[in-house]
Amino acid sequence: MSDASEVDTLITDTADRLFSQLCDHESIQKAEADGQASDIWSAFADTGFPWISISEESGGSGGTLLDALEVLRLVGYHAAPIPAAETGILGGWLMSSAGLELPSGIVTVLPNGSQGLAVERTGDRLTISGRGLRVPWARVAETIVVPLEIDGQTFAAAIDSSECQISRMTNMAGEPRDTVDFENVDVFAAVLPSEINLETFRFRGALSRTALMAGAIEKMSQLTVSYTNDRVQFGRPVAKFQAVQQHLVWGAQDAALARMAAESAGREANRGPALFEIAAAKLIANQASARATKACHQAHGAMGMTQEYPLHHLSRRLWSWRKEYGGDAEWSSWLGRVAVAQDADGLYPLITGGSAVLS
Amino acid sequence: MSDLNEEDIRSALDMVLERRNADTRLTTMGAGSDDLDAGRRYLASTVTQGWHVPAWPSEHGGRNASVSQNALIGRVLREFIVPDLYPFAIGLGMVGPALLAHGTQSQQNEWLRSIASGASIWCQMFSEPEAGSDLANVALQAKQDGEEWILEGQKTWTSRAMWADWAICLARTDPGQPKHKGLTMFALPMSLPGVQIRPLMQMNRDAHFSEVFVDDAHLKDEWRVGEVGEGWRVAMTVLAHERAGGGSRGGGDGGAKGRRIPSWISDLRLSDNDQSTVTSDAIMSLYSHDSVSRWTAQRAADEARSSGAPGPAGSGAKLRTVQSYKGRSYLTNRVSGAHGMLEEGHGYIEVMTAPSMSIRGGTDEIQRNILGERVLGLPGEPRLDREVPWKDSRRGLI
Numbered sequence: 001m002s003d004a005s006e007v008d009t010l011i012t013d014t015a016d017r018l019f020s021q022l023c024d025h026e027s028i029q030k031a032e033a034d035g036q037a038s039d040i041w042s043a044f045a046d047t048g049f050p051w052i053s054i055s056e057e058s059g060g061s062g063g064t065l066l067d068a069l070e071v072l073r074l075v076g077y078h079a080a081p082i083p084a085a086e087t088g089i090l091g092g093w094l095m096s097s098a099g100l101e102l103p104s105g106i107v108t109v110l111p112n113g114s115q116g117l118a119v120e121r122t123g124d125r126l127t128i129s130g131r132g133l134r135v136p137w138a139r140v141a142e143t144i145v146v147p148l149e150i151d152g153q154t155f156a157a158a159i160d161s162s163e164c165q166i167s168r169m170t171n172m173a174g175e176p177r178d179t180v181d182f183e184n185v186d187v188f189a190a191v192l193p194s195e196i197n198l199e200t201f202r203f204r205g206a207l208s209r210t211a212l213m214a215g216a217i218e219k220m221s222q223l224t225v226s227y228t229n230d231r232v233q234f235g236r237p238v239a240k241f242q243a244v245q246q247h248l249v250w251g252a253q254d255a256a257l258a259r260m261a262a263e264s265a266g267r268e269a270n271r272g273p274a275l276f277e278i279a280a281a282k283l284i285a286n287q288a289s290a291r292a293t294k295a296c297h298q299a300h301g302a303m304g305m306t307q308e309y310p311l312h313h314l315s316r317r318l319w320s321w322r323k324e325y326g327g328d329a330e331w332s333s334w335l336g337r338v339a340v341a342q343d344a345d346g347l348y349p350l351i352t353g354g355s356a357v358l359s
Numbered sequence: 360m361s362d363l364n365e366e367d368i369r370s371a372l373d374m375v376l377e378r379r380n381a382d383t384r385l386t387t388m389g390a391g392s393d394d395l396d397a398g399r400r401y402l403a404s405t406v407t408q409g410w411h412v413p414a415w416p417s418e419h420g421g422r423n424a425s426v427s428q429n430a431l432i433g434r435v436l437r438e439f440i441v442p443d444l445y446p447f448a449i450g451l452g453m454v455g456p457a458l459l460a461h462g463t464q465s466q467q468n469e470w471l472r473s474i475a476s477g478a479s480i481w482c483q484m485f486s487e488p489e490a491g492s493d494l495a496n497v498a499l500q501a502k503q504d505g506e507e508w509i510l511e512g513q514k515t516w517t518s519r520a521m522w523a524d525w526a527i528c529l530a531r532t533d534p535g536q537p538k539h540k541g542l543t544m545f546a547l548p549m550s551l552p553g554v555q556i557r558p559l560m561q562m563n564r565d566a567h568f569s570e571v572f573v574d575d576a577h578l579k580d581e582w583r584v585g586e587v588g589e590g591w592r593v594a595m596t597v598l599a600h601e602r603a604g605g606g607s608r609g610g611g612d613g614g615a616k617g618r619r620i621p622s623w624i625s626d627l628r629l630s631d632n633d634q635s636t637v638t639s640d641a642i643m644s645l646y647s648h649d650s651v652s653r654w655t656a657q658r659a660a661d662e663a664r665s666s667g668a669p670g671p672a673g674s675g676a677k678l679r680t681v682q683s684y685k686g687r688s689y690l691t692n693r694v695s696g697a698h699g700m701l702e703e704g705h706g707y708i709e710v711m712t713a714p715s716m717s718i719r720g721g722t723d724e725i726q727r728n729i730l731g732e733r734v735l736g737l738p739g740e741p742r743l744d745r746e747v748p749w750k751d752s753r754r755g756l757i
Contacts (some may be wrong), residue, residue: 104723105741111697123627132700133697133698134697134700136703146477157477168518169701169702170701170702170705171698171700171701171702172701172702172707172710172711174706176701177700185528231495232489233489233490233491233493233496234493234496234743234744235743235744235752236495236743238492239514241740243724243727244724247524274754290689293714294714297714297718298714298717298722298723298724299386300717301491301492301718301722302486302491302515302516302715302718304714305561305562305714305715305718306560306561306568307559307560307561307562308559308560312562315562315714316562316711319700319710320700322700323696323697323700324697327693327696327697328693329635329637329638329693
């Protein structure tokens with residue numbers, strides 16, 4: 001790997017090519033109907049993509065968090081129906097950070113950690129009971145990771161999915177978000193380094209969604225520009241009408257905004273704690289996706305409402321991802337609390353310095 | 360017929376309909392529902408005394424009601440359970456009034472009563488792949504052949520096509536005329552040989568939105584509505600009634616009499632939402648917007664009823680009503696938190712349907728153009744194809 005602050009373009013070009021070949025409209029439709037896309041996943045996993053940013057010593061593919069986030073951006077851009085974030089920078093990250101051996105199959109995580117679960121400890125064994133909600137792709141996962149806190153320490157528990165009861169649920173985009181029930185499941189949990197806790201895990205989840213959203217908004221904007229240039233009404237392409245151009249500009253602005261926010265949060269997270277940048281980036285991506293989906297749907301007219309046209313693969317994902325790992329209210333409140341905690345002279349340094357000022 | 364007072368209307372309606380209460384939930388514009396029976400039962404039980412379309416002649420399923428009587432019946436109807444009449448809305452709200460304005464006596468005799476009673480469903484075959492907002496660009500051709508017309512072409516975005524018995528179909532009869540002038544309107548039986556329907560699945564999983572292919576369909580001249588070459592005028596009547604929302608009276612999620620809190624707000628309380636002041640503020644501003652929208656829509660509908668011809672007020676009403684629907688669905692979904700991202704989540708159908716509201720029945724942009732040009736007198740959009748024969752303008756002018 002080259003300079004750790006640069007994205008390895010060899011990796012991202014390869015990922016982009018792979019998704020361009022595999023994630024066509026029909027494959028995404030089919031994945032939604034089937035509840036999984038095993039062929040797309042196999043091709044993705046065969047090249048080691050899911051484990052980028054996890055060191056080779058831990059069984060990963062090496063590379064930086066920036067590389068992994070760039071791949072996630074492409075997952076969002078192509079609406080690739082695969083658990084890339086869960087297996088890699090979320091579940092894989094927790095497991096490797098706790099020194100657990102990575103499985104070869106799909107890994108997923110409980111987005112809310114051990115919240116709502118009953119955890120009993122006997123010696124170094126743990127027993128888990130309760131229900132995990134909206135667990136991405138649990139139905140196809142080999143391992144389900146639960147970050148949990150016991151006596152002020154955070155552990156990663158890796159659970160064989162065959163030991164859980166999984167009920168199929170889906171998000172608005174038709175991606176699996178299953179309900180997972182644990183009934184007195186014995187698990188082995190390994191302690192995580194002190195910088196990883198339930199809060200930092202939530203930020204990591206938000207960072208993953210921000211990268212996905214930045215990609216999806218960008219593709220949506222491009223799709224809309226191209227459609228409105230092809231669609232002729234009143235004797236000219238509809239993109240020539242000012243009212244339509246306004247929609248196009250909203251889409252393009254929001255694509256640029258979300259990508260910029262995602263990239264700066266990623267750069268900061270690659271260096272160290274990046275709570276402020278991630279909170280801001282997720283909020284920006286949430287709001288950008290609300291505006292951009294509205295504008296892009298409107299510019300497409302009736303065509304964009306049909307399942308035969310691919311716009312909905314992107315817009316429905318954005319509506320769902322906007323709610324994952326913190327909706328607008330959660331991140332607004334967090335940022336508000338942090339800003340209020342600075343004194344008046346501290347506000348500007350916070351905005352310019354970000355997390356570096358907070359630590 | 361002399362006018363009834365409010366109490367008379369209420370007791371007459373009590374004989375045939377059930378009162379609405381706070382728990383009454385109805386779909387909006389057919390979203391997520393294929394239920395034809397509820398509407399059919401309602402129309403069948405109200406047609407004898409003409410309660411649903413009071414202004415229509417009594418022999419056609421109305422009760423010859425005056426403008427003020429019609430409005431009063433509309434208000435009282437809101438106290439009763441009126442199902443979502445989405446499947447019947449084209450016939451009741453658009454084709455019916457257009458037939459009263461442009462149809463012959465025998466056409467009115469043949470079609471109106473079955474529309475009012477729910478016995479026949481109509482759809483609107485207007486849009487085509489190349490004629491959406493630019494409706495006057497329709498290419499579906501009708502050629503006269505003796506006493507018959509032969510139709511050939513394709514329509515799209517035809518809501519309700521697979522339920523429909525009849526369509527009101529805009530066709531090009533003279534390609535040598537400028538685009539608005541060479542059009543003629545027909546009534547077309549959907550069972551006619553040569554008519555094929557292909558449902559298009561929508562993002563919200565509804566399939567009552569179709570492509571209709573017409574291949575060598577033979578129509579009787581007596582099914583022509585209005586004069587040859589007058590199709591655009593008839594289409595404008597149909598669309599003006601669509602915007603004025605004539606078909607949707609009583610339906611939707613309007614407030615029942617005496618209810619303080621609309622159902623969409625009480626539903627918010629049921630969900631796992633945050634009770635912050637930010638949420639309360641959003642709810643209150645939406646509530647005000649929603650109330651004003653409802654009054655605006657009622658005023659537009661009343662104006663349309665009293666003048667007999669709906670004007671541009673319908674465009675303003677449509678814009679506000681749509682904005683209100685979208686605002687409600689987004690807020691409902693937002694406050695339901697992470698659970699709201701699931702298909703099973705609160706307001707899923709509404710979120711998936713919301714974007715279409717600003718598109719169907721004339722986009723927001725088209726409605727604003729109408730308001731700009733006809734209310735504010737602003738200069739119109741440049742019309743490049745004004746006097747150009749339609750056949751010469753097909754490939755786009757710039």
